[in-house]
Amino acid sequence: MALVECIPNFSEGRRQPVIDAIVSAIASAPVDVLDASSDVDHNRTVVTFVGEPEAVAEAAFRGIEVATREIDLTQHAGVHPRVGAADVVPFVPLRDYSVTECVALVRNLGQRVGESLSVPVFLYEEAAVHQDRRDLSYIRRGGYEGLGERIGLPEWQPDYGPSQLGTAGAAVIGVRKILIAFNAYLDTTDVQIAQAIAYKIRASGGGLPFVKAIGVMVGGVAQVSMNVVDFQQTSLYTAMRELRAAAALFGVQITRTELIGLIPQAALLDYALESLQLPLTTRSQVLEARLGSVTGDYRPLEFE
Amino acid sequence: MALVECIPNFSEGRRQPVIDAIVSAIASAPVDVLDASSDVDHNRTVVTFVGEPEAVAEAAFRGIEVATREIDLTQHAGVHPRVGAADVVPFVPLRDYSVTECVALVRNLGQRVGESLSVPVFLYEEAAVHQDRRDLSYIRRGGYEGLGERIGLPEWQPDYGPSQLGTAGAAVIGVRKILIAFNAYLDTTDVQIAQAIAYKIRASGGGLPFVKAIGVMVGGVAQVSMNVVDFQQTSLYTAMRELRAAAALFGVQITRTELIGLIPQAALLDYALESLQLPLTTRSQVLEARLGSVTGDYRPLEFE
Numbered sequence A, B: 001m002a003l004v005e006c007i008p009n010f011s012e013g014r015r016q017p018v019i020d021a022i023v024s025a026i027a028s029a030p031v032d033v034l035d036a037s038s039d040v041d042h043n044r045t046v047v048t049f050v051g052e053p054e055a056v057a058e059a060a061f062r063g064i065e066v067a068t069r070e071i072d073l074t075q076h077a078g079v080h081p082r083v084g085a086a087d088v089v090p091f092v093p094l095r096d097y098s099v100t101e102c103v104a105l106v107r108n109l110g111q112r113v114g115e116s117l118s119v120p121v122f123l124y125e126e127a128a129v130h131q132d133r134r135d136l137s138y139i140r141r142g143g144y145e146g147l148g149e150r151i152g153l154p155e156w157q158p159d160y161g162p163s164q165l166g167t168a169g170a171a172v173i174g175v176r177k178i179l180i181a182f183n184a185y186l187d188t189t190d191v192q193i194a195q196a197i198a199y200k201i202r203a204s205g206g207g208l209p210f211v212k213a214i215g216v217m218v219g220g221v222a223q224v225s226m227n228v229v230d231f232q233q234t235s236l237y238t239a240m241r242e243l244r245a246a247a248a249l250f251g252v253q254i255t256r257t258e259l260i261g262l263i264p265q266a267a268l269l270d271y272a273l274e275s276l277q278l279p280l281t282t283r284s285q286v287l288e289a290r291l292g293s294v295t296g297d298y299r300p301l302e303f304e
Helices: A014-027 A055-071 A099-117 A136-140 A143-148 A191-201 A236-249 A264-275 A279-285 A287-295 B017-028 B053-070 B099-116 B136-140 B141-151 B191-201 B236-249 B265-275 B280-285 B287-297
Strands: A003-006 A032-039 A043-053 A085-096 A122-124 A171-175 A182-186 A211-218 A221-228 A254-260 B003-006 B033-039 B043-051 B085-094 B123-125 B171-175 B179-187 B212-219 B221-228 B256-261
Touching: A003 A055, A003 B179, A014 A032, A014 A055, A032 B191, A032 B287, A043 A055, A043 A191, A055 A085, A055 A099, A085 A099, A085 B221, A099 A122, A099 A171, A122 A136, A122 B191, A136 A143, A136 A171, A136 A221, A143 A287, A171 B136, A191 A211, A191 A221, A211 A236, A221 A236, A236 A264, A254 B280, A264 A279, A264 B287, A279 A287, A279 B256, A287 B033, A287 B043, A287 B265, B003 B053, B003 B280, B017 B033, B017 B043, B043 B053, B053 B085, B053 B099, B053 B265, B085 B099, B099 B123, B099 B171, B123 B136, B136 B171, B179 B236, B191 B212, B191 B221, B191 B236, B221 B236, B236 B256, B236 B265, B265 B280, B280 B287
Parallel strands: A085 A171, A122 A171, B085 B171, B123 B171
Antiparallel strands: A003 A043, A003 A085, A032 A043, A182 A221, A182 A254, A211 A221, B003 B043, B003 B085, B033 B043, B179 B221, B179 B256, B212 B221
């Protein structure tokens, strides 16, 4: 059975009734909502849901519809860059579904959002029609305000929908790999240190490939907010090692971290193996994997 | 369905036909053999198998029977302490089976081994009748030779079987928690450094509770061979951190590590979370765990 994940990021992390309305709209389609994380400082909510492809596209549409109606970007404040109410809507094929099939699904959804909700839609990553729009940060540069200024230009015509931003802004919809979203809190209140660390480790600053990072201020402390966009290319271990090294270089330490949304088991297991100096082939020595392969029962063992 | 794991350690890691005969005997019962790891230096083989309780006890008996016939401890050399052909035979209740039930199963097996194979059997850990025999290393002190000298003493009468050692030595059979067996290679050829590190970190040296460790020489390099016997009490992260700290104290480094047998997923996931400075509640953010709880399908996602 084909299984697709969708992880839309909505520009609302404070008004609980709006968050609830979005999540309810998604859950009204035959999908399983796995997670919904709201962040007051980022003023964003990330919902994770899975299901069969058509159901997932329908659920995404319903969530975008509510967000478009309820969120006004001209009134929105938050530390995270954003261009729309349903700011980014990534799809990830999980099982028995190809990237090509998923791209077709997502382009149909984009067309529906553009035409029936009058929201400009930009297709990104694997779903991009224009190759320069593969990169989300390129589309989102300058946020709602920046995109509003250039959306009238011929080269910025959206893939679907009107060439102007309403209060709901634009939606960036695409197909990508599983992404790990990870925030590290520093023992400093100087956001410039977080920004310098972020610049040093991220791909666009000449740091690690497949790593994005920004420095922000959250709850009075500096935070490096990171994405590892392909953990098979740049492992979580490498990202964390370089983050710690960069922090040390600027004389600060990581006090704690947090994971936004969900993480595939393999990313954590591989982290453990690399950090323990075990060969990656040790993966096959995980008891539940071995049990599953002979009994078909992959449930994790429980330890009280 | 009740599920029990058995992880017998046999004192043969070199003669492949003998190893094959033991594994075949185990696999001739209706169990699933998950792993068999032989080590030439330790001259030991660890077999891991699972199944329903009675079948697991039967498989263990068949393996012990072959080992008793084929392995002569008077001819055995190896860096690992041992008292018998089927040196240690631990049982671990995995699902839907209590420690009490498992102890009864193991004592029946012990009686059968003692009486029908004429092998002295010592019950250890949860299965121990004599409380001073809970500790495996206490029973195994001095190895085959040491036990041979004291087995005639009243306080060393075995729980089952004769009060003297034949060529197959004794079998130590018990019920315990899942154990993590882990070897770390050092960048030194001085085994005394490995021994000093082992002494510093192990419980019996005043180090970490629930950690056993010895220093041995393997393939010309010094190795710390460790057991974490209760990873919920002393985590793999704590054990590794202290191991690294002790190595640094003696001016050496860990070049690589290896895992013997299998490891429960939770031990590696918790290691990753602790090392990443994530709260342990992040466990619930593992995608497959979340997927499994809504779809019943806990299979790990595959990444090509």
